[in-house]
């Protein structure tokens with residue numbers, strides 16, 4: 001009987017622990033404004049884009065402002081364009097490589113060039129230290145076909 005109670009108690013505490021994990025562990029410490037929303041204004045999901053030729057990507061953002069990297073100002077961040085990759089860990093600095101482009105000057109559009117094939121694009125906002133906000137602000141992941 002004792003064993004069963006102990007097991008039940010263990011399960012209860014495990015469930016409690018799962019619930020008790022604060023959001024902060026899954027995101028940066030900079031709060032996102034309520035309703036903040038990022039989206040890719042162009043290209044559209046499923047759109048065909050020219051392969052090996054620069055095309056424009058428009059960054060959309062609502063209920064949040066853009067500030068350059070290093071500038072700590074409430075309710076702002078800068079855009080990151082994720083190319084052919086999933087969202088990175090939300091509690092770490094966003095990587096900087098050819099799949100994670102930072103727009104630390106506060107740019108709201110860019111030109112990119114892709115080889116032929118299917119590619120994914122997604123926006124993720126980062127704070128002055130390139131950390132995702134809490135909760136993280138990211139767009140839907142879209143697919144484009146370069147040809």
Ligand SMILES: [Cu+2]
Pocket residue numbers: 069078079080094102103104126129130
């Ligand atoms: Cu950044």
